[in-house]
Amino acid sequence: MKFTSLTPLLAAAALFGAGLPALAADYTLSVNTALATSDPLYKGLESFVAGVASASGGRIEVKLFPNSQLGPDEDVLEQARAGAPVAVVVDGGRLAPFVNEFGVLGAPYLASGYDGIRKVVTSPLFEEWVQKLHDTSGHQILSFNWWQGERQLFTKKPVTTPADLAGVRMRTPGAPVWMETVAAMGATPTPMPYAEVYSALQQNVIDAAEVQYPAAWGSKLQEVTTHVTKTGHISLITGLVTSAQWFDGLPEDLQKVLRDEALKAGDVASYGTQDSLAQIEADLKAAGVTVTDIDVTPFKEATAAVYVKLGYGELRDQLQAIAAGQ
Known part of the structure; x- marks a missing residue:
């Protein structure tokens, strides 16, 4: 078969239509998440895959790895620092060791719901943090508007006040802002990867977890806890973070595609x-x-000191004003 009247692109399309393999993408990005495929956020990631494929004309292929298939979030962040073509959905607390300001995003009662915190993570101030992270740690944020819901307490006994959490071993991520928040609420913070939470509760290694509804349901915490207390103490906003070295090596038009499509997909999620x-x-x-x-x-009052302890008092006021549209 000859393609004398076809452009190379049309020729490739004709070959594909004839059942032969399609041309490989120029770039591949592997995205890791601790969440299950049933989580609404995962639907956003699927939207990201489709959006990037379309907007890049097939030049970038995004592959998804749910349930932490590429390892714990912290490990994938290190792979990204080393220049690997990987990305991971993480909260600000895990980025705070590199740029301290990110930690405030996981601080207690910063904002409620999605719309307010979205204003924060799309603001010029936040973009300054994005550049600082790029230059300091070698990470590139694609977007940070991946809201996972407000975190609640999943326990094995009734809880209505901070006093009820005395002696309760509660799983939380290991970042300082999370540890300090759980301690201020009255529990004993116990950091561990999220993939281990179900078995830890089942085996009484921990007594409780603080987690948002979609993740809790996706990991079946209703099978190993009996009570949910709606504290809504953290409005969990997360971001899609990749390697700055890998990102910088992309053509500028593809850099824009990734950031634009990540923002759109974050809204879907x-x-x-x-x-x-x-x-x-x-x-x-x-x-x-x-x-x-x-x-x-009582929980708001108990956790207010976390901002002061971590040096976020002034920043809290600034971000709450942005969230309120002031």
Whole structure:
């Protein structure tokens, strides 16, 4: 068969239509997440795959690895620092060792819901942090508008006040802002990878976890806990972070594609999360979990000192003003 009247691109398309292999992408990005495929955020990642393929004309292929298949988040961050073509969905606390400001995103009661915190992570101030992280640690943020919901307490006993958490070993990520928040709430912070939480609760290595609804349901925590207390203490905003070295090696048009499509997909993920929360709560109750709404004032008061302790007091006020649109 001759293609004398076809361009090379059309020739390739004709070959593909004839059942032969398609041309490989110029670049491949492997994305790791601790979340299950049932999580609304994962649907956003699938949107990212499709968006990048379309907008790049097939020049970039994104591959997804749910359930931490590439390893713990911290390990993937290190791979990215070394220049590997990998990305990972992480919270600001895990980036704070490189650029301290990111830690405030995981601080208690910074903002509620998605729309306010989205204003923060798309602001000029946040973009300054993005550049600082790039230059300091070798990480490139594609977007940071991946909202996973407000974190609640999953326990084996009723909890209504901070005093009820005395002696409770509660899993949390190991970043200082998370550890300090859980300690201020009255529990004993116990860091471990999220993939280990179910078995740790099952074997009584820990007594509780603080986690957002979609992740809790995806990992079946309703099977190993009996109570949910709706503290909403952290509005979990996360980002898609890759290697600055790898990113810088891309043509500028593809750099733009990745950042634009990550922002669009983050909205898909976040609004999908928002829409899923009521149903997940109903499912938790149907599974026999007691879900309790409480007055969160004592928890807000108990955790207020976390900002001061970590040096985020002034920054908190600035970000809350941005979130409020002031």
